Amino acid sequence: MKNLVYVIMYHYVRDLEHSRYPRIKGLDVDFFRQQIEFLKQNFTVITMEELICACNGRYELPEKAVLLTFDDGYLDHYMFVFPVLKAQNLQGSFFISAKTLKEHVLLDVNKIHYILASTKMKDLLPSVLERMDYYRGSEYDYPDNNMLFDKYAAKNRFDDKETIFVKRMLQTVLPQPVRSMICKDLFQQYVGVLEENMASELYLTPDQTRLMKNEGMYIGLHGYSHCWLGHMPEKEMQADISLALDVMSEYVDRKNWVMNYPYGSYNESLLKYISSCGCKLGLTTQVKAADLSECSRLTIPRLDTNDFPPVSENYKCRGEIL
Numbered sequence: 001m002k003n004l005v006y007v008i009m010y011h012y013v014r015d016l017e018h019s020r021y022p023r024i025k026g027l028d029v030d031f032f033r034q035q036i037e038f039l040k041q042n043f044t045v046i047t048m049e050e051l052i053c054a055c056n057g058r059y060e061l062p063e064k065a066v067l068l069t070f071d072d073g074y075l076d077h078y079m080f081v082f083p084v085l086k087a088q089n090l091q092g093s094f095f096i097s098a099k100t101l102k103e104h105v106l107l108d109v110n111k112i113h114y115i116l117a118s119t120k121m122k123d124l125l126p127s128v129l130e131r132m133d134y135y136r137g138s139e140y141d142y143p144d145n146n147m148l149f150d151k152y153a154a155k156n157r158f159d160d161k162e163t164i165f166v167k168r169m170l171q172t173v174l175p176q177p178v179r180s181m182i183c184k185d186l187f188q189q190y191v192g193v194l195e196e197n198m199a200s201e202l203y204l205t206p207d208q209t210r211l212m213k214n215e216g217m218y219i220g221l222h223g224y225s226h227c228w229l230g231h232m233p234e235k236e237m238q239a240d241i242s243l244a245l246d247v248m249s250e251y252v253d254r255k256n257w258v259m260n261y262p263y264g265s266y267n268e269s270l271l272k273y274i275s276s277c278g279c280k281l282g283l284t285t286q287v288k289a290a291d292l293s294e295c296s297r298l299t300i301p302r303l304d305t306n307d308f309p310p311v312s313e314n315y316k317c318r319g320e321i322l
């Protein structure tokens with residue numbers, strides 16, 4: 001089967017045990033090195049340019065093809081990922097939320113990760129619910145806590161239902177100003193670090209991004225503010241993409257770029273819009289091997305790093321390559 005490719009998704013990659021936040025959900029750098037070894041021995045790592053050509057019928061995928069994708073533009077990727085890939089002569093594709101490059105501020109998505117890594121759910125959940133009550137009814141309105149919990153607290157394969165509830169409330173469900181206020185507040189209470197300090201040690205800088213691109217890495221779009229784009233009013237969604245394109249234009253070809261949907265969130269009008277703006281491929285978080293003969297090029301599924309050794313062998317049930 002030559003139409004199949006495993007697109008692997010990575011987020012944090014660091015020396016977790018010796019880091020300040022060992023509970024952050026990421027891949028340990030030793031596991032990363034072992035995984036790259038495993039992939040080199042069992043798969044062929046392709047480049048994004050090859051995948052784009054394969055989608056256009058101008059390149060034949062090798063047997064057991066994999067593509068490595070890294071989300072969110074973390075400094076981890078420069079410190080730990082890039083040297084390993086460079087030494088092995090492999091390409092990674094890095095997707096950066098443009099706001100982190102342009103404004104050097106800490107995104108809510110990352111505040112939530114650090115809040116979760118710094119507290120216990122038995123303390124966090126009541127804090128979130130209490131703040132939801134506090135802001136409800138004045139300027140902002142949204143359903144009561146029980147109704148929201150029943151609707152959104154559903155565990156997925158990586159998080160329990162309480163964690164998913166907290167994430168969804170703070171990522172997308174509550175009105176944007178309320179989410180931001182609660183994230184800021186909880187970050188100060190539980191993490192207690194200046195946001196600008198955290199931002200400067202968390203994200204890639206323009207210089208690092210430039211250097212990685214010059215050394216053969218692929219840079220793509222991950223929106224501007226890391227929003228659930230599929231839930232946004234059309235005008236706001238378009239503004240987020242167009243701002244991201246402006247900031248990223250040094251690193252991406254505006255006529256031929258790749259989108260990675262934050263949270264895997266997209267809808268038909270987003271697909272239409274990015275297509276009209278020169279987007280050639282879109283990466284989702286749907287979990288399976290990508291069969292190019294059946295999936296749309298704007299909704300390519302991916303697997304997680306945790307689906308591969310040394311963490312697990314889940315990839316074997318998610319495609320038909322082997």
Ligand SMILES: [Zn+2]
Nearest residue numbers: 071072262263
């Ligand atoms: Zn992301």
